Amino acid sequence: MANLKELSERKELLVGGHRLCPGCAAGIIARQVLLAAKEPVVVVTSTGCLEVATTIFPYSAWKVPWFHNAFENAASTISGIEAAYRSLKRKGKIDKEIRFIAFGGDGGTYDIGLQALSGAVERGHRFLYICYNNQAYMNTGIQRSSATPKGASTTTAPAGTVIPGKIQFRKDLTRIMVAHQIPYAATATAGKWNDLITKVEKALATDGPSFMDILSSCRLGWGHPPEQTLTIGRLAADTCFWPLYEVVAGEYHLTYKPKKKRPVTEWLKTQARFKHLFKPENKGLIDTIQNYVDEQWQKLLKLCGEE
Amino acid sequence: MSEKRMAKTANEAIAEAMRQINPDVVAAYPITPATEIVQIFSQFVADGKVTTEFVPVESEHSAMSAVVGASLAGARAMTATSSQGLALMWEILYIASALRLPVIMPMVNRALSAPINIHCDHSDSMGARDSGWIQLYSESVQETYDNVIQAVRIAERSLLPVMVTTDGFILSHCLELLTPLLDKEAKDFIGEYRPKNFLLDTEHPFTVGALDLQDYYFEHKRQEAEAMIESKKIILKIGEEFERKFGRRYEFFEDYKVIDSEVATVVIGSAAGTTKVVVDQLREEKIKAGLLKLRVFRPFPAEELKELLKNVKVIAVLDRADSLNAVSGPLFSEIRNALYDLEERPKIVNYIYGLGGRDIGLKEIHSIYEDLEEINRTGKIKSLLTYLGVRE
Ligand SMILES: Cc1ncc(C[n+]2csc(CCOP(=O)(O)OP(=O)(O)O)c2C)c(N)n1
Ligand code: SF4
Ligand SMILES: [Mg+2]
Numbered sequence: 001m002a003n004l005k006e007l008s009e010r011k012e013l014l015v016g017g018h019r020l021c022p023g024c025a026a027g028i029i030a031r032q033v034l035l036a037a038k039e040p041v042v043v044v045t046s047t048g049c050l051e052v053a054t055t056i057f058p059y060s061a062w063k064v065p066w067f068h069n070a071f072e073n074a075a076s077t078i079s080g081i082e083a084a085y086r087s088l089k090r091k092g093k094i095d096k097e098i099r100f101i102a103f104g105g106d107g108g109t110y111d112i113g114l115q116a117l118s119g120a121v122e123r124g125h126r127f128l129y130i131c132y133n134n135q136a137y138m139n140t141g142i143q144r145s146s147a148t149p150k151g152a153s154t155t156t157a158p159a160g161t162v163i164p165g166k167i168q169f170r171k172d173l174t175r176i177m178v179a180h181q182i183p184y185a186a187t188a189t190a191g192k193w194n195d196l197i198t199k200v201e202k203a204l205a206t207d208g209p210s211f212m213d214i215l216s217s218c219r220l221g222w223g224h225p226p227e228q229t230l231t232i233g234r235l236a237a238d239t240c241f242w243p244l245y246e247v248v249a250g251e252y253h254l255t256y257k258p259k260k261k262r263p264v265t266e267w268l269k270t271q272a273r274f275k276h277l278f279k280p281e282n283k284g285l286i287d288t289i290q291n292y293v294d295e296q297w298q299k300l301l302k303l304c305g306e307e
Numbered sequence: 308m309s310e311k312r313m314a315k316t317a318n319e320a321i322a323e324a325m326r327q328i329n330p331d332v333v334a335a336y337p338i339t340p341a342t343e344i345v346q347i348f349s350q351f352v353a354d355g356k357v358t359t360e361f362v363p364v365e366s367e368h369s370a371m372s373a374v375v376g377a378s379l380a381g382a383r384a385m386t387a388t389s390s391q392g393l394a395l396m397w398e399i400l401y402i403a404s405a406l407r408l409p410v411i412m413p414m415v416n417r418a419l420s421a422p423i424n425i426h427c428d429h430s431d432s433m434g435a436r437d438s439g440w441i442q443l444y445s446e447s448v449q450e451t452y453d454n455v456i457q458a459v460r461i462a463e464r465s466l467l468p469v470m471v472t473t474d475g476f477i478l479s480h481c482l483e484l485l486t487p488l489l490d491k492e493a494k495d496f497i498g499e500y501r502p503k504n505f506l507l508d509t510e511h512p513f514t515v516g517a518l519d520l521q522d523y524y525f526e527h528k529r530q531e532a533e534a535m536i537e538s539k540k541i542i543l544k545i546g547e548e549f550e551r552k553f554g555r556r557y558e559f560f561e562d563y564k565v566i567d568s569e570v571a572t573v574v575i576g577s578a579a580g581t582t583k584v585v586v587d588q589l590r591e592e593k594i595k596a597g598l599l600k601l602r603v604f605r606p607f608p609a610e611e612l613k614e615l616l617k618n619v620k621v622i623a624v625l626d627r628a629d630s631l632n633a634v635s636g637p638l639f640s641e642i643r644n645a646l647y648d649l650e651e652r653p654k655i656v657n658y659i660y661g662l663g664g665r666d667i668g669l670k671e672i673h674s675i676y677e678d679l680e681e682i683n684r685t686g687k688i689k690s691l692l693t694y695l696g697v698r699e
Contacts, residue, residue, distance in 0.1 A: 040509035044376070052518050060514035065506040067379055068516030069372055070398055076369035079362055080334055080376030080384070085507055087331040087360035087382055094507055116372070119365030 002036065002197040010035050011063070018061035019053040023226025025190035025216040025233060026050045026132045030103060032193055033130055034064065036200035041099045042085075044078045046108035047071035049139045049218070050132060072112035074102040075120035075129060082125045099204050100127040106147035107137040110173050121180045121209045128203045128210045131173065134218035142221040146171040149241075150292070151285055152273045154221070159276035164285055169292060177211040178247050184210035186246035186255070190217060191233030195244055195255055202246070215242045223272025232270050239267040240297040245304060252303040261297070264290045315485040317451040317478035321387065321413045321471075322347035323485075324455040326357055327493035330411075331382035331500075334362035334373035339425045340475040341389040341415040367392035371399035371410075378408040379515060381505030383459070385410070389475060390417035390431045397435070400468075404439030405531055406515060409462035409469075409500075412440075413455055416576065416627075417475040418663045426664020427475040429575065432604075433628040433637045439531055441469040441538055442605040446561075446579045448473075448483035450602075453555060456488065459497045460545045465538035474577040476664065488553060496552065535606050542603055559608035561600040562615055564590065568597030569620045570679035573642055575601050578625060578660070578667055585672045596676055601638070609645035616646060621679040622655045629659050635692050654682055660695040671696050 013034035020027040026049055034041065042065045045051040051068045054061040069077040078100050088094045104113055109131040117129060136154050137143040144157040150169045153159035157166040177185045184206040188196040196214065203210035215236050219226050236242035237256055241264055244256040265286060268274040277286050301307050315323065321344050325333070333352075335345040352361045362377075364370045370386045377384040388396065393414060403410050414432055418424040432442060441461060445451040451473040458469040473479055488496065504513060519527060539559075546557035563583055565571050574582050579600035589596035599615060616622060624643075626636025634640070639657035646652050658675055661667050675695070682688055 042380070042506050042509065051516075055514055055517035057517040057519040057523050060517060062514055063512060065509055065512045066514045067376070067506060069375055069402060073369065073372035073399065076364060076372035077376035079364070079369070080332060080373030080378075081380040081506060083332045083334070083360040083362045083373065084377040084380035084382035084384070087358070087377075088380075088507065090360075091331070091358060093381075096509070098507060098509060115365060116369050119369055122365075123362065 002194050002201070007035050007197070013063045014054070015061050015063060017059070019056065020049065021220055021226070023219040023229045024049070025218070025229050026134065027054070028190050028229070029130070029132050029196070029214050029216055032196055033101065033200050036197040037099055037101070037204055039097045039099045039204070040064070041101050042081055043067070044069065044074050044081065044102045046074035046102070046104040046113060047139070048105035048108055049134070050103055050105065052139055071108050073116050074104045074108060074113060075117040078102040078127045079120045079123065079125045082127050102127060102129045104129065104131055105138070106131060106133040106135055107145045110147045110171055111145050118180065121177065121182050121211065124208055126208055128200070128212065131213045132216040133213055134216045134221060135170070136218070136221050138218045138221045147173070151277050151289055153276060154273070164276055164282050174211070174213050174247070178250065181250065182211055183208040183249055184246070185212070187213050187215070187242065187244055189215040189233040189236050189242055189244065191230035192237060192244060192256065199246055199255070221273065223275070224270055228270060235262070235267050235270060238262050239264050240293055241267045243297060243300050245300060252300070254300070254304040254306055257306070264293050312484050312486050314482045315448055316480050316482055317445070317448045317473040318343040318415070318480065319347060320448050320452040320485050320487070321455055321473070322351070323487055324452050325385060326351050327456070327488065327490055328383070328385070328459055328497060329357045330359050330385045332360050332362065332374065332377035332384045333386065334364050334370045334377065334384070335386045336364055336367045336370050336388070336392060338367070338389045338392040340417060340479040341387050341392070341413070343479070344387040344413060367395040368399065371396040371403065374410050375399055375403050375406065375408055378403070378410050379406065379506050381502050381507050383500040385412065387413040387415070389415040390419055393431045393435060394419060397438070400435055400438040400440060403468045405527070407466040407531070407534065409466055411455070411458045411462050412468065412470050414470045414472045415475045415479045416472050424663040425475070427477050427627070428662045428664065429627040430629070432470060432472050435470070436605060436637060439467065439535065440605060441465065441467050441542070442603070443469065443471045444575045444602055444604060445471065445473045445478065446577055446600060448478055448485050449555070451478060452485055452487060453549065453557065456493060456496065457545050457549055457557065461538065461542055463500060464541045464545070465534060467534055467538055472576070477577045492553070496549070539606050539608065557602065559601070559603045559611055561602065563598040563600060565597035565599050565615055565619065567595060569595040570676055570683055571597035571599060571616070571619045571622050572672070572675060573599045573601060573622060573624045573638065575604065575638060576627065578627070581667065581669060582672050585669055585676060589676055594676070594680065607641055609641070612642065612645045613649060616653060617649050619653045621682045622653050623675050623679055624655065624657050625675070626657060626659045627661045629662065654688060656682070656688055656690070657692045658695045659692065665696055667696060
């Protein structure tokens with residue numbers, strides 16, 4: 001459990017003045033992740049909104065050693081950095097404890113960077129990989145990714161007169177990471193700060209690779225007022241659209257169980273990307289989405305021994 | 308100086324140099340004909356002969372990405388590859404050089420697909436010629452080894468990555484005599500790596516790889532260009548020191564009887580060895596033949612080449628790669644470019660040879676000199692570009 005008073009006394013490592021949109025969850029998440037770190041950290045970020053908006057030369061919002069290499073290689077880059085650390089430590093050239101964190105968007109993680117991430121996790125480097133997941137390629141203008149949920153309208157899978165947005169369900173990357181026998185994997189969402197920070201603390205204490213998939217609303221791509229960011233983040237968990245859980249050494253644990261599971265429409269209607277779903281002709285699609293959410297939730301409850 | 312001579316392939320010689328360098332981090336991925344380098348080196352790691360952290364990555368893209376990360380973190384970092392592997396690294400090659408990271412990469416020359424082929428030509432490294440990497444080419448196993456050792460110093464002095472190439476199979480898999488340095492000699496020559504700024508220095512955090520727009524990008528590229536210009540002096544200085552200590556001479560190129568020649572070729576890599584035999588034969592026949600063997604292709608020593616070639620009457624540039632630009636191979640363009648400012652320019656023609664490992668022998672090279680002599684006699688160029696040794 002994170003202590004709010006104690007957190008408020010820690011040094012800010014991602015400072016204001018960056019150019020993320022007002023209400024962007026990515027900055028909130030990155031800041032909370034860094035607050036959770038007790039040791040010095042080295043951070044890598046893949047190409048995307050977080051990178052672009054926090055580091056326009058000669059400015060930088062980062063108070064930690066920070067490196068952006070390219071789009072698809074945050075995991076291989078942090079592998080090299082961590083290998084350098086191990087090597088120099090063994091040779092006595094460095095003696096302090098350092099933690100390594102890679103941030104990647106869903107595009108840089110689920111899609112183009114999946115191979116690099118898989119390789120790095122299989123090799124067992126000690127690092128925390130954070131996917132700040134806004135469910136599309138936002139930096140290039142809201143294109144679909146394999147993390148985009150079914151039915152969402154994006155610029156490359158737009159809602160049209162014939163096709164109602166993205167056809168496919170999203171990929172379940174956390175389960176893919178679990179299939180790597182990763183020692184620690186978890187989901188989180190902006191708005192549940194305590195859950196998020198506690199998980200980061202556990203991840204950073206893990207002697208090996210760890211992975212967190214953090215739902216990160218994009219007010220521009222999702223279409224909602226900026227002040228709604230955290231409410232929407234919590235609603236994702238309350239509707240079980242985005243369940244919060246962790247997998248420690250293969251064991252699933254639910255970290256948040258809504259007192260009353262709310263219908264997925266409550267989540268869908270907060271965002272313009274789902275607006276077309278509420279047309280009468282798309283009623284069936286909403287049912288499909290609700291069924292899918294229910295099914296996934298039931299499966300998860302079973303995995304967590306909560307049934 | 309070491310007296311120890313041994314028979315080694317270029318791959319073995321590279322691995323031996325890497326053992327002596329003992330990099331902090333090596334990240335690499337197998338590809339014929341460079342695979343052995345990684346295999347032999349992995350055995351050194353397994354046997355504790357090096358203290359390197361070896362990262363067996365899942366692709367060459369990740370190899371270059373990891374090495375870039377390691378280098379920025381403060382480590383001496385190396386990888387090795389060939390052909391398709393280099394092609395897969397492409398994106399990150401430019402990042403390594405623009406971030407001024409002294410990464411060292413032995414690169415075994417092999418043809419690019421398609422069609423898939425595992426044998427030697429220079430299409431791979433020639434394609435990377437504008438990526439901001441220093442490129443050293445090697446004629447023999449000994450030169451490959453010596454170039455790798457010098458590359459460490461050149462990279463760390465110039466703060467530019469260095470690619471050392473060797474010809475696939477022709478050198479990578481052929482035994483030649485090698486006189487390596489003694490371990491201590493190598494260690495002393497290379498020295499310690501002490502980066503000024505490095506990511507693991509968490510007390511002095513800095514941001515690398517920021518978005519760089521219209522107001523700064525150009526200045527940063529200009530600095531990179533300056534580093535490449537400056538690296539010329541560094542390469543020569545380190546070559547001189549190497550010669551002083553170990554007796555083998557390394558400059559931008561080797562002047563093999565060019566100075567008083569009327570007809571000369573410009574050659575890169577192992578074909579230079581064959582060409583030397585032809586030059587010697589021609590010299591016995593009192594034909595003033597010469598060979599310029601280029602070692603350093605990046606930075607391109609245009610001024611120095613011009614000085615040496617200015618009195619030659621007819622020159623043939625041999626390219627083991629095609630630019631597919633409907634004019635010539637890549638080396639030819641640059642050599643002809645270098646000669647443009649001369650008041651009296653030599654005549655110059657281009658031969659593209661050896662693609663996909665097609666053998667080139669004494670006969671073919673002899674035919675080139677015959678062509679050159681004919682041009683010298685008649686003053687006429689029949690064909691600017693000849694594809695040599697291909698069925699047409
Ligand atoms: C190899 C490569 N392909 C494409 C791009 C263009 N590009 C830059 S950022 C980006 C999308 C990033 O999406 P994501 O990872 O989800 O991050 P977000 O911007 O949504 O935060 C793309 C396609 C690139 N920079 N490099
Ligand atoms: S476009 Fe979306 S993800 Fe990008 S900065 Fe704006 S709100 Fe954040
Ligand atoms: Mg995204």
